[in-house]
Amino acid sequence: MNSKILGSIAIVAGTAIGAGMLALPLATAALGILPAMVLLLLVWGVSAYTALLMLEINLRSGVGDNVHAITGKILGKKGQLIQGASFLSLLFALTAAYLTGGSSLLVLKAQNIFDMQLDNQLAVIIFTLALGGFAALGVSWVDKVSRVLFSLMIALLILVVLALLPEVNSVSLSQTVAGSFTNSWMIAIPVIFTSFGFHVCIATLVRYLDGDAKSLKRVLLIGSTIPLLCYILWLLVTLGTVGATHIDSFSGSLAQLVTALQQIVASPMVSKAISFFADLALITSFLGVTLSLYDFVAELIRADNSIKGRSLTWLLTFVPPLACALYIPEGFVAVLGFAAIPLVFMIIFLPIMMALKQRQQQTSGYQVAGGKLALGLAGIAGVVIIAAQLWVAL
Template identity: 40%
Template sequence: MKNKTLGGTLLVAGTTIGAGMLAMPITSAGMGFSFTIILLLILWLLLSYSALLFIEVYQTARIDDGLATLAEQYFGAFGRIISTLSLLIFMYAILSAYVTGGGSLINGLLSAGLGYDTGKLSIILFTVVLGIFIIIGTSSVDAVNRLFFFSKIAVFLFVLLMMLPRVSIDNLMAMPINNALMLSAAPVFFTSFGFHVVIPSIVKYLEGDIRRLRIAILVGTGIPLFAYLLWQLSTHGVLSQSQFLQILQQDPTLNGLVNATREITGSTVLSEAIRVFSSLALITSFLGVALSLFDCLKDLLNRVKVRSNRASLGLLTFLPPLVFALFYPEGFIMALNGAGVMFAFYGLVLPVGLAWKARRQSPNLAYRVWGGNPSLLFALLLGILIIAIPFLVDKGYLPHVIG
């Protein structure tokens, strides 16, 4: 029983840590350390709350039901269609972010060696090489993912050991260049706690046990939160805000983060360690999301009775993010922003709506998330705000973040 709780906790933690973590230093460069920490804590509380709402609603369903089935149970066929579409768009958007981010890192490495820009080639290489593992099958993904996951943890610890002694209090005390940046960056940071797609798997794995599910969610999100705080302490503490912003204006990608680290610290070892860590983090996240999207598309096509094979499913999975990356090679933050908007619906608006309906239809549920209906309303308003932020930025009401 204890091992299952630990397994569920690690599944939450492993799914949570992804590209959003890599985007943090870029999007928060103008915010300053203090505002960044406040935003992280708010989003951690908000998304842990919404995940617990899903657990509450699962008391009224079978433990092997998916989230789309829950949506259909309370909102009919329209609920299933909307939840499925939001999930698909979210996965396509975040996969696009992984492809652009991975391509920029490989481009930085190949361009230095070959002496010319390899942007499009790097993007294609990243997508095709990793996509092959997905098309071969889950066993090949599992084998390569284990190797990359443990390597990622080891490199991250190495990066922290190198960066933390270099932290400057003056850098941490840097003030935001615009207080409203905390709002503008929210959709990107929102994806940093995006583990909700695996909730059905965790519910089934832990057999619907409320106590163990609560532990898995709260501890499983607490681990990434602690890692994020250390990551932000390291990057904000080591990288001078003015220099960092100047370099990012020229290259607003993950490769820009690597270059900024090398120029500001003068350490090639540290900058390349960050490149390796970023690459490994993108690879493990890419494999997990791509496999989920691949299986989701397979189930969807089977449901509408359209025949498919692994090659055609591979094209459906990878062609849209590849096309996006080829047309927007610096679109890492743009893609994450779009993913954050879709996830705000899937991970916040949807569970609020489900919980509201479930409480009305089943008023005697054994477990209810703290806060009652006022908390549901507050979470719903925050979800709508996060969805609206990109439009407010486009209209000039909020400042643009880097990238």
């Protein structure tokens, strides 16, 4: 493999791996380890197929087009409106989730380091002001910071997994949680689906690799498999050490999960690594998402580059998710689950519609295997994901 392919694989894997990984044990504890693994494989299959479907659409539309332009070409203004609304809703939901998760970790740090009880709402505001400013600095700053932080996060993930693996035991792995079987699945499905949301980078990679279908297919399949393996290992070391019953009792609290993992290991260095890994997973995801949201809002309101224009864009970017984070202080898992709804429209429903229309007009070019049967199954998967989140919400 050449460096461009390796770099592209890293982009796919890096786009998926982030704060969503922290939510997986909290969302799947009630299922138990084996059902959680099965669900991971099923969702990975849907994500890999839809990635190849979006690759097909990109290649047939023309190398160089972005998602918005492709949607407009095939589905017109109405399609673009749905795509834009879905993208905006997704970014708002992810930002709100990362604010709630980040603030809970900030509260934990204040307790552990300064022995002080920080108000959760104050922690949300501090987290927003401290890190939200990076979005206004522009992509070059965020890119430089994110590269360093993401590299550190991966190194810490490896260290944490290696440290916790010897502590995995059969008793913890075999634990089951008493409760509603249906509710357990419905809570887990949307969160796992959101954790495989790497599709936003496909159009960029098509341009980067000059539309080489063979290389792009390899990049997407390998790049999506790396997060799958990371998630499997992460569930193994969390559910296999802390235990499903204990994690389920946290009620979605990220701070309690981090504390429980720290108590498993005897080494102070590994304990700090666990805390730092959680911090970096949240921060890298937060920076990437808020930069995209800031740029999208700026384009939407046609803001200029003046202080007034940037201030207005910043307020419109952060006030809605901040209000959500203040209203739902422990909503990390819940809001991540909600993000699955707009994501379904972006990477399942709209691509299916575009592929069907393209295939009627073009018979040549790359086409993902499976035909209409695979498209139908992907559509059913999308309906199931949305139904699961609505079940949880209602």
